[in-house]
Amino acid sequence: MAWGSRIASLLRRFGNRRSIEQELDEEVQSYFQIMVERGVDRGLSLEEARRQARVRFEGEEQVKQRVREERVGAPIDSTLQDISYAWRSLTKSPGFTLFAVLTIALGLGANAAIFSMVDGVLIKGAEYPQPERIVQLWEKPPKYERNVISGANYLDWSRQAQSFDAMAAATGGAMSYTGGGEPRSLTTGFVSAPYFKVFGVQAALGRTFAPGEDQPAGPKVVVLTHRVWMNVFGGDAGIVGRSILLDGEPHTVIGVLPGASEFDRRWNDIWVPLVLPPNPARDYHYLVAFARLKPGVSVQQARAEMSAIAGHIAELYPAIKKGWSATVDPYLDGVVGSNTRLSLKVLMWAVAAILTIACANLANLLMARATLREREIALRMALGARRGRVVRMLLTESLMLAGCGAAAGLAIGFGMLKWIQSLLPQFYFPPEANIAMDGRVLLFLAGATVLTGISFGLAPAIQASRRDAAESLKEGGRANSAGRRKAYARHVFVAAQVAVAFILLAGAGLLLRSFQRLMEVNVGFETEGLVGAGLPLQMAKDPDAAKLKLYVNQLLDEVRATPGVQGAAVASALPLTGWGDGMPFHMADNRDKLLGSGFKIVTPGYFPALRLRLVAGRVLDERDTESSPAVVVVNESFVRAYLPGQNALGKRILVEKIAPSRHGLGPMTSWEIVGVVADEKGNGLDSAEDVGAYASFAQDPVATGLGLVARVHGDSGTMIKSIERAVWRVDKTQVLDNPMTMDRIKNESVTYRRLPAVLLGGFAMLALALACTGIYGVISFVTAGRTHELGVRVALGASRVDLVRLVVGGGSIPVLVGVALGLGGAIGLTRFIRSMLFATSPLDAANLAVVAALLLAVALLACLLPAWRAARADPLSALRQA
Amino acid sequence: MKKASDLIQGTLDLLILRTLELRPLHGVGVADRIEQVTGGVFVIGPGSLFPALHRLAENGSIEGQWGQLENGRRAKFYALTPSGRAQLSKEKRHWLKVNTAVNQVLADEA
Numbered sequence: 001m002a003w004g005s006r007i008a009s010l011l012r013r014f015g016n017r018r019s020i021e022q023e024l025d026e027e028v029q030s031y032f033q034i035m036v037e038r039g040v041d042r043g044l045s046l047e048e049a050r051r052q053a054r055v056r057f058e059g060e061e062q063v064k065q066r067v068r069e070e071r072v073g074a075p076i077d078s079t080l081q082d083i084s085y086a087w088r089s090l091t092k093s094p095g096f097t098l099f100a101v102l103t104i105a106l107g108l109g110a111n112a113a114i115f116s117m118v119d120g121v122l123i124k125g126a127e128y129p130q131p132e133r134i135v136q137l138w139e140k141p142p143k144y145e146r147n148v149i150s151g152a153n154y155l156d157w158s159r160q161a162q163s164f165d166a167m168a169a170a171t172g173g174a175m176s177y178t179g180g181g182e183p184r185s186l187t188t189g190f191v192s193a194p195y196f197k198v199f200g201v202q203a204a205l206g207r208t209f210a211p212g213e214d215q216p217a218g219p220k221v222v223v224l225t226h227r228v229w230m231n232v233f234g235g236d237a238g239i240v241g242r243s244i245l246l247d248g249e250p251h252t253v254i255g256v257l258p259g260a261s262e263f264d265r266r267w268n269d270i271w272v273p274l275v276l277p278p279n280p281a282r283d284y285h286y287l288v289a290f291a292r293l294k295p296g297v298s299v300q301q302a303r304a305e306m307s308a309i310a311g312h313i314a315e316l317y318p319a320i321k322k323g324w325s326a327t328v329d330p331y332l333d334g335v336v337g338s339n340t341r342l343s344l345k346v347l348m349w350a351v352a353a354i355l356t357i358a359c360a361n362l363a364n365l366l367m368a369r370a371t372l373r374e375r376e377i378a379l380r381m382a383l384g385a386r387r388g389r390v391v392r393m394l395l396t397e398s399l400m401l402a403g404c405g406a407a408a409g410l411a412i413g414f415g416m417l418k419w420i421q422s423l424l425p426q427f428y429f430p431p432e433a434n435i436a437m438d439g440r441v442l443l444f445l446a447g448a449t450v451l452t453g454i455s456f457g458l459a460p461a462i463q464a465s466r467r468d469a470a471e472s473l474k475e476g477g478r479a480n481s482a483g484r485r486k487a488y489a490r491h492v493f494v495a496a497q498v499a500v501a502f503i504l505l506a507g508a509g510l511l512l513r514s515f516q517r518l519m520e521v522n523v524g525f526e527t528e529g530l531v532g533a534g535l536p537l538q539m540a541k542d543p544d545a546a547k548l549k550l551y552v553n554q555l556l557d558e559v560r561a562t563p564g565v566q567g568a569a570v571a572s573a574l575p576l577t578g579w580g581d582g583m584p585f586h587m588a589d590n591r592d593k594l595l596g597s598g599f600k601i602v603t604p605g606y607f608p609a610l611r612l613r614l615v616a617g618r619v620l621d622e623r624d625t626e627s628s629p630a631v632v633v634v635n636e637s638f639v640r641a642y643l644p645g646q647n648a649l650g651k652r653i654l655v656e657k658i659a660p661s662r663h664g665l666g667p668m669t670s671w672e673i674v675g676v677v678a679d680e681k682g683n684g685l686d687s688a689e690d691v692g693a694y695a696s697f698a699q700d701p702v703a704t705g706l707g708l709v710a711r712v713h714g715d716s717g718t719m720i721k722s723i724e725r726a727v728w729r730v731d732k733t734q735v736l737d738n739p740m741t742m743d744r745i746k747n748e749s750v751t752y753r754r755l756p757a758v759l760l761g762g763f764a765m766l767a768l769a770l771a772c773t774g775i776y777g778v779i780s781f782v783t784a785g786r787t788h789e790l791g792v793r794v795a796l797g798a799s800r801v802d803l804v805r806l807v808v809g810g811g812s813i814p815v816l817v818g819v820a821l822g823l824g825g826a827i828g829l830t831r832f833i834r835s836m837l838f839a840t841s842p843l844d845a846a847n848l849a850v851v852a853a854l855l856l857a858v859a860l861l862a863c864l865l866p867a868w869r870a871a872r873a874d875p876l877s878a879l880r881q882a
Numbered sequence: 883m884k885k886a887s888d889l890i891q892g893t894l895d896l897l898i899l900r901t902l903e904l905r906p907l908h909g910v911g912v913a914d915r916i917e918q919v920t921g922g923v924f925v926i927g928p929g930s931l932f933p934a935l936h937r938l939a940e941n942g943s944i945e946g947q948w949g950q951l952e953n954g955r956r957a958k959f960y961a962l963t964p965s966g967r968a969q970l971s972k973e974k975r976h977w978l979k980v981n982t983a984v985n986q987v988l989a990d991e992a
């Protein structure tokens with residue numbers, strides 16, 4: 001048909017909508033008048049003629065509306081109209097709008113943040129090519145599954161195994177980089193040459209290690225991470241081929257790894273070849289190993305082959321390898337620890353619960369609003385709106401709310417994700433985790449919310465539009481009994497919200513309580529005033545015992561001489577970061593039974609610096625030298641475990657010394673126990689076992705993995721600087737790695753427990769707030785509808801207290817039901833977080849009682865406010881109003 | 883009496899176009915004329931007439947123009963356009979065809 005004229009009329013209409021409306025009005029008026037005039041001409045009175053005309057007309061507004069709907073641009077026109085209506089009606093009740101949008105936004109935001117994290121850590125695969133072919137190898141001691149690997153075993157494995165394209169061993173450490181201002185320590189991955197082949201990673205610049213570069217006579221080469229290339233070397237494009245000083249020796253940079261990859265999220269700053277001596281120790285285990293399966297070789301086949309190889313080794317070296325085998329794990333399975341996995345899952349359920357609460361809130365709000373608008377809807381229909389049109393209008397409103405909520409939710413989610421990431425210590429998640437706001441997740445969540453908005457906004461709208469218009473108008477918004485079913489639905493929502501909030505609060509309460517108990521754990525020494533730092537030595541490669549002791553003593557003397565330092569020591573592991581070494585040993589008087597203990601090597605100043613309490617005998621001191629008898633100090637746990645009820649002093653234990661390189665064992669030595677000290681929480685606050693022994697650095701010096709501790713007086717930041725300067729006075733290339741206060745070390749050691757506790761706590765509070773606003777909203781709404789009734793009650797002699805009791809009583813039933821359901825749910829569900837708890841039972845009665853009390857109190861407050869407002873209203877005006 | 887809403891939409895359009903073929907008329911004129919000619923079988927109220935008139939005006943079959951009645955009242959007069967005339971003859975043919983077909987079926991049944 002005549003498209004040109006259609007488009008022209010469309011444009012014309014949008015151009016001058018007002019004059020077109022005026023013309024339509026005039027035309028309808030003229031029609032009406034002509035009909036009246038014809039009536040008068042037929043001899044009717046003016047009144048009668050008008051009446052008949054009106055009857056014929058079926059409503060002027062309806063006629064005009066039908067004309068509008070016939071027009072070409074009607075759909076666009078009415079959509080624009082819907083949007084402007086929705087906008088006007090939403091801005092007319094800013095409280096409702098703000099509330100609804102905030103509810104959606106918080107629910108969506110929390111979900112977007114957590115789901116993005118879950119997606120990044122648990123779902124999105126690693127970016128390595130064919131990651132399912134990567135495996136991790138372990139030695140399998142007789143009594144357990146996984147142990148790190150000795151150098152000799154790794155060499156045998158890598159030479160004999162046929163299942164793999166490539167196998168590589170790795171160990172960690174640090175190297176001092178000098179030549180760029182202050183010396184700095186770079187975390188170093190020492191890896192066999194095929195390491196990058198195992199992971200299928202190419203250098204972004206230059207190359208990775210070539211075969212043979214990990215041999216004793218190989219060249220000194222280094223591969224940089226993108227991170228270090230940017231931060232330390234300023235992204236120098238000519239870096240490949242340049243020589244840099246590491247541990248005082250020139251190393252040639254051969255490549256830079258890709259940026260924004262797993263390797264930028266790894267601990268290591270630089271990578272150098274792991275050079276094993278021609279005959280490495282078979283009884284000192286310190287390597288991890290990875291391998292890439294040949295195409296078509298299954299993990300089972302690799303396991304079979306590795307067991308055979310390990311079995312053969314066990315036959316050859318029965319003294320140290322009897323009963324040992326090998327374990328082969330798919331690498332990806334071990335990437336995310338079970339703790340992290342569980343924490344993320346718990347958080348995921350928590351935010352899903354929050355979304356449920358938010359949706360229930362939204363549903364409640366929209367239902368209440370639709371009920372309040374019954375009269376408006378009736379009026380609109382009386383004025384010519386068709387039902388479909390009214391429903392569409394309400395739908396537009398819901399969608400607009402959901403849209404604004406989703407947009408705000410995106411912003412909140414983004415902020416929340418950034419915030420959580422800022423809380424995470426570096427390297428908290430595995431390097432394979434690539435966390436970013438996830439579009440798919442967001443889309444799905446927004447869809448879910450919009451659907452909620454539609455389903456709960458629309459149902460009452462349709463219901464309202466179906467009601468007899470005249471009836472609604474007559475009733476004039478007075479409380480009606482037809483609302484009973486809707487009130488019931490609302491109460492169900494409140495009960496559900498309370499139940500869900502209860503469960504979240506109970507879970508959060510347990511985590512917080514257990515975290516509090518963890519922080520109250522007695523670490524066995526005074527953390528306040530204690531600072532610690534890593535002490536990577538440049539002589540670590542080829543240590544000479546005498547030089548090593550001399551150097552360490554020089555350092556300690558200079559540090560101790562620093563004003564403000566009250567004591568200092570060097571140890572093979574800093575407090576709370578592990579024992580350094582775990583050693584198998586025998587009691588001298590019972591050589592059959594192999595026992596195990598933490599074995600820490602310390603300089604004598606360690607005990608006074610930490611203020612470790614002496615229980616019996618003496619601590620290590622200057623008397624213990626290279627030439628004096630070998631002695632150890634053990635802790636109370638050691639005595640409890642191996643010498644219960646006996647006098648430990650004078651007893652002897654048989655342990656090999658640790659070689660100065662710390663990559664092998666020295667001679668078997670008989671050590672006399674000369675003292676017993678209180679337990680130091682060596683393995684961290686939550687370690688159940690702290691069996692440990694201390695040997696003197698003078699009798700068994702080691703050169704790697706050392707830490708420096710010092711007890712200081714005054715500001716720890718300033719003191720750390722003074723200690724650094726003292727160290728540099730001895731050797732200006734000596735690095736103090738990551739110096740910090742012991743309190744901070746303590747705090748960082750429990751991050752994996754703090755984070756879920758804090759986040760779940762936050763989400764539980766959010767759930768509580770949302771549930772409360774839900775309760776408040778429903779009670780307010782129900783009470784507002786009962787104004788008239790309450791007025792009558794007051795008129796009949798009810799006191800204000802009676803009214804408050806009445807309203808609160810009505811509101812408390814769903815709350816009580818919710819608390820009961822939540823209690824049951826909490827008892828049923830909290831056992832799933834048992835492994836996340838420390839010294840706390842999932843059924844902790846005090847926790848449940850506190851949660852119940854908190855919820856009831858807050859819910860009561862939410863009921864009281866509207867009840868009090870209703871009771872305060874003047875009964876006369878309440879009656880008149882209705 | 884038949885209510886206009888029961889008319890098939892095309893039929894109402896055809897009736898209006900045919901009515902305007904003779905001379906321009908205002909709305910009441912169109913309704914009266916159809917009522918007269920059909921002997922009161924079709925009574926078309928403003929609720930049906932207005933949308934139909936505006937629809938036809940929109941697709942260019944008729945054109946509205948403000949004019950004056952004898953008593954001086956302003957009213958909108960609708961007139962057939964050339965394209966409306968063409969449409970009318972097309973619809974007439976179509977109607978005759980359908981009508982004949984329906985009549986044949988009815989005659990056959992009798």
